[in-house]
Amino acid sequence: MSEIIKIENLEKKFGDNLVLKDINMSVDEGEVVTIIGSSGSGKSTLLRCINLLEEPSGGKILYRGANILEPKYDRRHFRSRVGMVFQNFNLFANKTVLENCILGQIKVLGKSKKEAEERSRRHLESVNMQNYVNAKPSQISGGQKQRVAIARALCMDPDVLLFDEPTSALDPETVGEVLDVMRKLAKSGMTMIVVTHEMDFARDVSTRVLFMNQGIILEDGSPKEIFTNPKHDRTREFLSRFLEK
Numbered sequence: 001m002s003e004i005i006k007i008e009n010l011e012k013k014f015g016d017n018l019v020l021k022d023i024n025m026s027v028d029e030g031e032v033v034t035i036i037g038s039s040g041s042g043k044s045t046l047l048r049c050i051n052l053l054e055e056p057s058g059g060k061i062l063y064r065g066a067n068i069l070e071p072k073y074d075r076r077h078f079r080s081r082v083g084m085v086f087q088n089f090n091l092f093a094n095k096t097v098l099e100n101c102i103l104g105q106i107k108v109l110g111k112s113k114k115e116a117e118e119r120s121r122r123h124l125e126s127v128n129m130q131n132y133v134n135a136k137p138s139q140i141s142g143g144q145k146q147r148v149a150i151a152r153a154l155c156m157d158p159d160v161l162l163f164d165e166p167t168s169a170l171d172p173e174t175v176g177e178v179l180d181v182m183r184k185l186a187k188s189g190m191t192m193i194v195v196t197h198e199m200d201f202a203r204d205v206s207t208r209v210l211f212m213n214q215g216i217i218l219e220d221g222s223p224k225e226i227f228t229n230p231k232h233d234r235t236r237e238f239l240s241r242f243l244e245k
């Protein structure tokens, strides 16, 4: 399996606050890596550094072997290859579902309107939102919005998809429909990095689980290793809060 992303000694400071300390991790093609950990441990900051929404303070992020933090690296190219799905959907409120999917394809990828529309309809169908193409985000449920956000990300034909707590803002009854779409995507071979509190998803779908604690990756292992035989008491304690429920 080829390595898509490799992170070496990554650091991120906000002022004097070192929130990511010496992060090392790698993601192979087709892997589903979930990142778990308490609030404030740095999970979102790590994802935001990976897609350059935040500028790392030190270290390397290698994308297919090239360090994207080098001044000469074409960041636009990298950004167009990495998709992101946010907790709060980040759909354009004044655009329809279809327009949300079309826009980036025309603006960033330079596709024709016809091609962009065809692709949008195909991906909206894959998340079962084909009947809502003309709806505005305010007219659909949270789960539906998140499925549109996933379709929109897929329309950009990403090499890797990042998810930051994609189900945390949803009503409990719509969480399942979003997780189902993500499971299907994982099965199709999409490379995914998923920050989540959905421990069943982490255990059943991911190829690897990273446990973050206070700005470091405390554990990195298979779901089986992390969930049944964690190396650190801190991991055990974190998991017990979820698994007792």
Ligand SMILES: Nc1ncnc2c1ncn2[C@@H]1O[C@H](COP(=O)(O)OP(=O)(O)OP(=O)(O)O)[C@@H](O)[C@H]1O
Binding pocket: 014, 019, 037, 038, 039, 040, 041, 042, 043, 044, 045, 046
């Ligand atoms: N833009 C920012 N400016 C200053 N500090 C920040 C900023 N973004 C995050 N932080 C700090 O970095 C630390 C890590 O935050 P981060 O949002 O990455 O945690 P998290 O693991 O995603 O938490 P949660 O589970 O609550 O989403 C926190 O102490 C937070 O206050």
Ligand SMILES: [Mg+2]
Binding pocket: 043, 044, 045
């Ligand atoms: Mg977060």
